[in-house]
Amino acid sequence: MASSFLRGLSLAFAFCSYATMVYGQSLESGSGAKYGGLSSPADIGVIAQFNDSMYTTEIVLGGQNFTVVVDTGSTDLWVDARGLNLKTTNNTGFNVNFSYAIGEVEGEIQYADLQIGPYVIPNQVFISATKVSPVDSFPGNVKGLIGMAFDTATIFQTLMGTWGLGSAQQLGRAPITNLFTQNPSAPAYFDLQLSRIDADGAEQEGHFLFGQHAKGLEAVEQAPKLERIQVDHWTVALDAMTINGKQYTGWNKSAVPSLPEGKIATVFDSGFTYPQIPEAAVNAIYSSIPGAVPYHGPIPGTDNVxxxxxxxxxxxxxTNLTFTLGGQEFPVHPRDLITMYNGVKLDTVDGIDMVANTTICLNTWQVGEPVGEYDILLGMAFLRNVYASFHYGDYTPPGNSTTGQLPYVQFLSLTDREKAWAEFNDYIAQKLAGFAPPADPASFVKVLNAYISHSQAGASSGSSSASADATGDLAVSGAASDSSSDGSDKHSGDFGRLAAGLSAASVAIGLIGLSVSLFMCIRGVKGRRDAQYKPLRLPKEDATGLDAERGALYRD
Structure with a gap:
């Protein structure tokens, strides 16, 4: 719970203090959030991480630098500041936990001055994580997430339940809506373009701007306005999906009752690596690719688990995949339909990774059924194909009180289909030149089935030697012998033809792919300016509110 001196503050005094501090500071001291001129936009930029599976930007919070995921699919800002001397302006004592598609964060709701590029947001509310699980959800130097959706999530709901709606509207806003509130004359939108990593490791330019468009991409302003149809996310109506020029007609009736027949509710989520669509739609896309083979069940060593x-x-x-939104067609780059794995770790035996010496390619667009608030989720593999402008309209938190212009999205297509195929062919050729030989899908399925069947048989027999026998020849010789003469390992020869070179050295091969996908929702400072330190005074708890020690659970 909050400290005792906070309990003694009246709600009215807290509001007065907050308004005087934040708005007075912005007008008088000049340390509030500022906008650059439209003629010289401040492009904060996003960086592709881990084989295009995560997009991050840089912030300064409480005097500390953080690399955080940019996530249009959630709202709250959280950082893992454990071990750092974070300069907070206040601590509420409210402990919360919330979940993403996979993964969970626990921490305390606190306040600190936030810098995003040249913009300063005094006393920004955030969650200081005390636990992030799984522990390897965010690898490397990534230490948090900045949500870019609407104020309906854990922080806002916790403060609203404890202090009331008016207090939450003042003290519980996400960074993006806080920025626009403190600058009411500035255009309330942000633009986002996700970059790509080329075959040689070079990264194309990514864009992240507030209230202005990137130079040369101003045409997005003339694009149709795709209005938000659901309050929690950037959800709009999808007109159609076409595969090789033929419209897909397998959508069920939308989970959102207000949508007309034939349209479905679509979320745009920059924190989601793999788009989530119904199984029938996944099958329709990939069955159109000659030589593609379905496989039911988890594939060891990949993200298809x-x-x-x-x-x-x-x-x-x-294949040629296109989405139609607002009457506009948006082709998907062929690169964004497959995920490459150079070596697939099938098992670990006595501490040695058994890795198939082959490259396989799997579906990037994965199965995800409707959840009630939307029908499909278009993540990074769609958003890389557009320049996106997210407008808040006449938004007032918690979102269902919007009057006038609804929040909306505008897209400018960046993918030229003809050029995209040439780029795809060149990219694949360069990647395979440095990878293990590509597998024939049908052969790989046969070998995978045989390997899993043999492993399960060994496990059910209760004999550890059975598993060792299944992998021993591979580990020693790099190819299994055909022992079908006695019937004990009739598939070993098939596996050996595919998995040459399985030895202790395989440990170094590892798994190439998206290690960050366990936290799919998963969602720069180019100039620094010191913000004046000001303590933030908070209202007292409302005894009739929810239990702030628990807070509201939020699932992206």
Whole structure:
């Protein structure tokens, strides 16, 4: 709970103090959030991480630098500041936990001055994480997430339940809506373009701007306004999906009752690596690729781990996928339909990773059924194909009180289909030149089934030697012998033809892919300016509110 001196403050005094401090500071001291001129936009930029599976930017919070995921699919700002001397302006004592698609964060709601590029937001509310699980959800130097959706999530709901709606509207806003509130004359939108990492490791330019468009991409302003249809997310109506020029007609009736027949509710989520669409739609896309083979069940050593159907695709093949929104067509780059794995770790035996010496390519667009608030989720693999402008309209938190212009999205297509295929062919050729030989999908499925069947048989027999026998020849010789003469290992020869070179050295091969996908929702400072330190005074708890020690759970 909050400290005793906070309990003694009246709500009215807190509001007066907050308004005087924040708005007076912004007008008098000049340390509030500022906008650059439209003629010289401040492009904060986003950086692609881990094989295009995560996009981050740089912030300064409480005097400390953080690399955080940019996530249009959630709202709250959180950082992992454990071990750092974070300069907070106040601590509420409210402990909360919240979940993403996979992964969970626990921490305390606190306040600190926030810098995003040249912009300063005094006394920004955030969650200081005390626990992030799984522990490897955010690898490397990534230490948090900045949500770019609407004020309906854990922080806002916790403060509203404890202090009331008026207090939450003042003290519980996310960074983006806080920035626009403190600058009412500035255009209330942000633009986002996700970059790509080329085959040689070079990264194309990514854009992240507030209240202005990137130079040369101003045409997005003339694009149709795709109005938000659901208050928690950037959700709009999808007109159609076409595969090789043929419209897909397999959508069920939308989970959002207000949508007309044939349209479905679509969330745009920059924190989600893999788009989530119904299984029938996944099958329609990948069955259109010659040589692609379905496989039901988890594939060891990859990110396709659910009990659903995956597709193993020839690495030099893809398809023409297009989405229609607001009457505009948006083709998807063929690169964004497959995920490459150079070596697949099938098992670990006596501490040695058993890695197939082959490259396989799997479906990037994965199975995800409607959840009630939306029908499909278009993540990074769609958003890389557009320049996106997210407008808040006449938004007032918690979102359902919007009057006048609804929040909306505008897209400018960046993918030229003809050029995209040439880029795809060049990219695949360069990647495979440095990878293990690509697998034939049908052959790989046969070998995978044989390997899993043999492993399960060994486990059910209760004999550890059975598992060792299944992998021993591979580990020693790099190829299994055909022992079908006695019937004990009739598939070993098939596996050996595919998995040459499985030895202790395989440990170094590891898994190339998206290690960050366990936190799919997963969602720069180019100039620094010191913000004046000001303590933030908070209202007292409302005894009739929810239990602030628990807070509200939020699932992205």
């Amino acid at each position: 659910g009990d659903v159907t995956s597709w193993i695709v020839p690495c030099n093949a893809s």
